[in-house]
Amino acid sequence: MPTTPDMTTASDPGLLDSLQHQVAVFARRAEQTRLGGVGQVRNSMDRAAYLLLNRLDKEGPMGVKALAASMGIDSSTVTRQVAPLVDTGLVKRTSHPEDGRAVVLQLSPRGQARLDEVRSSRRELMAELTQDWDPVERESFCALLTRFNSALSARQTSQTAPGGEVPATPES
Incomplete structure (x- = not known):
């Protein structure tokens, strides 16, 4: 029970x-x-930048509204967080292939390279920090942390988020 x-x-x-x-x-x-x-x-990358780049890498090019919905945040927040990524060349704004008026965000080659570098460095760090753990311990920790993040997300989903933001997903 x-x-x-x-x-x-x-x-x-x-x-x-x-x-x-x-x-x-x-x-x-x-x-x-x-x-x-x-x-x-x-390793150094702003958390919002990492999550946005990661999402674009996993899900491909998309509009601001779709990106916001997939991350569980407000469109205005995505717009604000994407601006410096566009300015630094990590994300490209392009026209939607079917509707030239709509803007699509996509990971640039520079953004992909930077994301790959950060992921690789963080993967090395995780290996270093858990080097004396056996594979079962690593898997258990990952499963429990995922479960914990899912519970946090479910709690946010059941509450009204401040500022009109959509509650975050576990990966946000």
Whole structure:
């Protein structure tokens, strides 16, 4: 039988305190790593940029509205986040093949190269950090983290997001 939040809190508040603390530490360390805090400047890429480039790479060229919907964020947020990516040549704006008035965003060759570099560096970092883990531990950690992110996403979906934003998806 699923446990309600009240039952879980009542049964082991110390474990939940530890969990929330470890999530906070993880968020801080992840941010430090993203900023090159472990000595790997090539890891450094803004989180929004990484997620947008990653989405365009996985799903292909698309309009702002489609990109916003697939990421679970507002179109105005995507427009604001894409602007510097266009300015730096990581994303290209092109005309829609069927409707020349519509704009389509796509990963540029420079954007693909930069995304590949960041992914490779981060993959190396993950290998380094989990080098003494066996494959089952890596798979379990990934599955649990995915489950945790999905639960966060489901919670956001059940609530009204501030500022009219669409609730985020697990990959956002």
